[in-house]
Amino acid sequence: MDRPVATKIYYRVWIVLVILLAVTVASAYVHLGALSIAINLAIAVAKALLILLFFMHLRYSSRLTWLFAAAGFVWLIILFGLTLSDYLTRGRLFTL
Amino acid sequence: MSERESALAHQFDDVRQQREAATLGMWIFLATEVMFFGALFLGFSVYRAAYPEAFAEASRHTDLLLGSVNTVVLLTSSLTMALAVHAAQTDRRETLVRLLLLTMLLGAAFLGVKGVEYYEEYAAHLVPALNFAYPGDHPEQAELYFYLYFAMTGLHALHIFAGISVLAAVAFMARRGRFSPLYYTPVELTGLYWHFVDIVWVFLFPLLYLIGGR
Numbered sequence: 587m588d589r590p591v592a593t594k595i596y597y598r599v600w601i602v603l604v605i606l607l608a609v610t611v612a613s614a615y616v617h618l619g620a621l622s623i624a625i626n627l628a629i630a631v632a633k634a635l636l637i638l639l640f641f642m643h644l645r646y647s648s649r650l651t652w653l654f655a656a657a658g659f660v661w662l663i664i665l666f667g668l669t670l671s672d673y674l675t676r677g678r679l680f681t682l
Numbered sequence: 683m684s685e686r687e688s689a690l691a692h693q694f695d696d697v698r699q700q701r702e703a704a705t706l707g708m709w710i711f712l713a714t715e716v717m718f719f720g721a722l723f724l725g726f727s728v729y730r731a732a733y734p735e736a737f738a739e740a741s742r743h744t745d746l747l748l749g750s751v752n753t754v755v756l757l758t759s760s761l762t763m764a765l766a767v768h769a770a771q772t773d774r775r776e777t778l779v780r781l782l783l784l785t786m787l788l789g790a791a792f793l794g795v796k797g798v799e800y801y802e803e804y805a806a807h808l809v810p811a812l813n814f815a816y817p818g819d820h821p822e823q824a825e826l827y828f829y830l831y832f833a834m835t836g837l838h839a840l841h842i843f844a845g846i847s848v849l850a851a852v853a854f855m856a857r858r859g860r861f862s863p864l865y866y867t868p869v870e871l872t873g874l875y876w877h878f879v880d881i882v883w884v885f886l887f888p889l890l891y892l893i894g895g896r
Contacts (some may be wrong), residue, residue, distance in 0.1 A: 590771040592770065593765060596765060596768070598760040601890050607753055608710070614892040617895060630885050637877050641764045641877045642877045647705070654709035655709050662717065
C-alpha cells in the first residue's frame with residue numbers, strides 16, 4: 587500500500603464490528619436450533635473479513651499478498667474437509 | 683546517503699518491494715498460526731458434533747458478560763493498533779507511542795478479565811484434571827468441552843501475552859525514533875500479528891460461549 591488509510595475508515599469498521607458482536611450475542615437468546623450455529627459462524631466470518639480487509643490492509647494490498655494470506659485458510663479448509671468427511675460419514679455403510 | 687537510500691536494503695529494487703517482502707513473510711508465519719489454532723478448532727468441531735447437548739450445556743457455564751466485554755476489548759485494541767500504524771505512516775511519533783501503549787493496556791485488560799473467568803471456573807469446579815466436578819448430565823463429555831475451553835483460550839492468552847511483549851519492544855523502538863514513513867515495518871508486522879490474534883478470538887468466542895444458546 588502506498589498511501590495511509592484514512593482513520594475514519596478504521597473507526598467505521600470498529601463500529602460495524604461492535605454492532606456485529608451485539609447481534610451475535612443477542613442471537614444466543616433466540617432459540618433458532620441448528621440455524622444459530624450458521625448465523626454465529628457467518629457473523630464471525632464477516633467480522634474476520636472486516637479485520638482482514640481493513641485493519642490488516644488486504645484491501646489495499648497486491649494480489650500476491652492476497653495469495654499468501656489466502657494460503658493458510660486454504661490449508662485449513664483441506665484440514666477440516668478431509669477430517670470431517672471421515673468423522674461425519676462414520677456409521678453410514680454403503681450397501682448395494 | 684539520503685534517508686530513502688539508507689532505508690533500502692541492497693537486495694531490493696525499491697522501498698515498496700522491500701515492504702511487500704516483509705509483509706509476505708509475515709503472512710506465511712500467520713499461515714502457520716492458522717494451522718496451529720486450526721487443529722484445536724478441528725478437535726472442538728469433531729467433539730461438538732459428537733456430543734452436541736453436553737457441549738451446549740457445558741458452554742452455558744461460561745461467563746457470557748465477561749466474554750463479551752473481552753471481545754469488545756480486543757476489537758478496540760485492533761482499532762488502536764491500526765491507528766498506531768497510521769501514526770507511523772504519517773510521522774507522528776508521540777501518537778504512535780501512545781497508541782502502542784494503549785494497545786498493550788487493552789491486551790493486559792483482556793488477560794486480566796480472562797484471569798477472573800478462570801478463577802470463576804476454578805471456583806465452580808470446572809477445571810479438568812484439577813477439581814472437575816460437574817453438576818449436569820454427561821460429566822465426561824462436559825469435561826472434554828472444558829479441556830478444549832482451557833486449551834484454546836490458554837493458547838490464545840499465551841499469544842496475547844507474546845503480542846504485548848513484542849508491542850513493548852516496538853514501543854521502545856518508536857520512542858527512540860527508530861521509525862519513519864519510509865521504515866515502520868516492525869509496527870506494521872506487529873499489527874498483522876495482533877489483528878490475527880483478534881480474529882482467532884472472534885471465532886473462539888461464539889464457539890465456546892454461544893453455541894448452546896442462553
